[in-house]
Amino acid sequence: MPPGGVEHRARQMSQIAGLVHQWATDPRIGDLISECEADADLVADPSSDSAANLRELRKSYDRATKLPSDLVTERAQTRSIATHHWQEARQNADFDLFRPWLEKNIELARRTAECYGWADGEEPWDALAEGFESGMRAANVEAVFTPLRDRLQALITELVGGPKQPSTALNHVVLPIDAQKAFVRDVITAMGFDWSRGRIDDSTHPFCGGTCVDDVRLTNRYRDDGFVDALGGGMHEAGHGLYEQGMPAEHDLTPIGTAASLGIHESQSRMWENFVGRSEAFWHWAHPRMVQAFGSAVSGLSERDMYEAMNLVEPSFIRVEADEATYNLHIMVRFELERVLMNGELAAADLPHEWNRRYKEYLGVDVPNDALGCLQDIHWSGGSFGYFPTYCLGNLYAAQIFEQVRSDVPDLDSSFAKGDFSPLKSWLNEHIHAHGSRYEASDLCVRATGKPLSAEPLLRHLEGKLRPLYGV
Numbered sequence: 001m002p003p004g005g006v007e008h009r010a011r012q013m014s015q016i017a018g019l020v021h022q023w024a025t026d027p028r029i030g031d032l033i034s035e036c037e038a039d040a041d042l043v044a045d046p047s048s049d050s051a052a053n054l055r056e057l058r059k060s061y062d063r064a065t066k067l068p069s070d071l072v073t074e075r076a077q078t079r080s081i082a083t084h085h086w087q088e089a090r091q092n093a094d095f096d097l098f099r100p101w102l103e104k105n106i107e108l109a110r111r112t113a114e115c116y117g118w119a120d121g122e123e124p125w126d127a128l129a130e131g132f133e134s135g136m137r138a139a140n141v142e143a144v145f146t147p148l149r150d151r152l153q154a155l156i157t158e159l160v161g162g163p164k165q166p167s168t169a170l171n172h173v174v175l176p177i178d179a180q181k182a183f184v185r186d187v188i189t190a191m192g193f194d195w196s197r198g199r200i201d202d203s204t205h206p207f208c209g210g211t212c213v214d215d216v217r218l219t220n221r222y223r224d225d226g227f228v229d230a231l232g233g234g235m236h237e238a239g240h241g242l243y244e245q246g247m248p249a250e251h252d253l254t255p256i257g258t259a260a261s262l263g264i265h266e267s268q269s270r271m272w273e274n275f276v277g278r279s280e281a282f283w284h285w286a287h288p289r290m291v292q293a294f295g296s297a298v299s300g301l302s303e304r305d306m307y308e309a310m311n312l313v314e315p316s317f318i319r320v321e322a323d324e325a326t327y328n329l330h331i332m333v334r335f336e337l338e339r340v341l342m343n344g345e346l347a348a349a350d351l352p353h354e355w356n357r358r359y360k361e362y363l364g365v366d367v368p369n370d371a372l373g374c375l376q377d378i379h380w381s382g383g384s385f386g387y388f389p390t391y392c393l394g395n396l397y398a399a400q401i402f403e404q405v406r407s408d409v410p411d412l413d414s415s416f417a418k419g420d421f422s423p424l425k426s427w428l429n430e431h432i433h434a435h436g437s438r439y440e441a442s443d444l445c446v447r448a449t450g451k452p453l454s455a456e457p458l459l460r461h462l463e464g465k466l467r468p469l470y471g472v
């Protein structure tokens with residue numbers, strides 16, 4: 001679409017959002033849900049198809065009916081235009097181009113939060129976050145994040161000053177893009193992605209989308225000197241894709257046939273990207289394949305060099321390119337800022353200053369401009385406040401689930417080292433994917449791992465892997 005089409009596109013989006021809202025809040029739907037809820041046979045067993053579907057339908061119906069339609073259409077219209085101005089602002093590293101639209105999005109988000117409402121002791125951010133991760137509250141997130149932040153900061157300081165520094169050769173090697181694409185595709189095939197029900201294409205930002213369990217679409221991006229990102233991005237999106245392909249087909253297009261939550265979705269992508277793709281066993285398998293695929297460009301690199309390069313820890317500006325350890329600190333900055341923006345304690349105009357101050361404090365870096373700072377993510381331009389912590393929850397869930405897989409599946413590493421990833425995929429299919437949203441995320445976590453979510457498995461994983469790499 002040419003830039004001139006932005007205003008009209010915004011009106012179209014607003015019209016569609018209004019129609020969807022009107023249909024979704026039709027009182028007849030509310031009556032039908034109530035009628036079903038009154039039928040003891042349908043709701044007696046909370047994990048039955050009918051009860052789980054009703055639970056999810058009730059949640060979305062109640063939420064939708066709390067919003068007046070003029071707010072729904074205004075939000076849709078503003079989002080389209082704001083996203084356009086955000087793109088321009090980011091290109092020019094000029095926050096002022098985006099500021100008025102950010103202000104508008106903040107105001108709309110706060111009005112939205114007021115419509116949803118929040119309980120005593122809760123706050124506006126909670127009302128919005130509920131839409132992304134059921135039951136997620138700022139106070140709980142803070143209780144997990146604060147100790148996690150302290151230990152991660154200590155770990156990162158230790159690593160960066162460690163006596164050994166990993167080989168970074170793979171991060172700089174220049175490889176033909178067509179060969180990179182073929183390699184990433186082979187890895188995704190080995191992960192068990194079903195190409196008869198999915199495909200992969202190129203885009204500016206990698207994502208996983210699609211229309212149903214039999215049509216799952218991935219995208220990825222490539223630079224000739226960006227192999228590490230391309231492999232990580234491809235495995236990440238394919239992890240999302242395996243979850244989508246593993247949904248219970250008989251429940252397709254009903255609530256049960258969808259993901260349990262964004263946090264659980266992200267756990268699937270992070271698990272393949274980090275727990276598989278950055279493991280020693282994976283590189284035992286991948287190294288000879290790299291040499292075969294890229295020849296002399298990589299033949300001087302050992303298996304160890306490649307494994308080390310995938311595990312480089314380096315405080316940086318950009319979240320999506322951050323390593324496994326520093327990534328969570330990027331999320332914490334956004335979470336803290338969202339809370340004060342939603343509480344009215346921080347004005348949009350002061351965002352760049354507060355952003356940069358926290359990056360210095362948490363990551364020790366001086367943000368040189370707002371394109372590398374508070375303009376880097378698309379979320380706030382689309383009016384999404386309360387989303388970011390689901391990324392960190394994904395890392396925590398991934399670590400806890402992976403520990404469970406390790407204890408259930410003997411010799412996981414020797415399977416990976418042979419390029420056999422089916423034991424992991426089968427475990428995930430059975431314990432996570434097949435349930436769709438039959439159970440809420442927190443229940444699914446307890447069912448799959450026997451425990452409520454905790455930060456310990458992620459810290460064990462990071463400390464256990466990275467300390468030896470850095471000789472600390």
Ligand SMILES: [Zn+2]
Pocket residue numbers: 236240266269
């Ligand atoms: Zn993801």
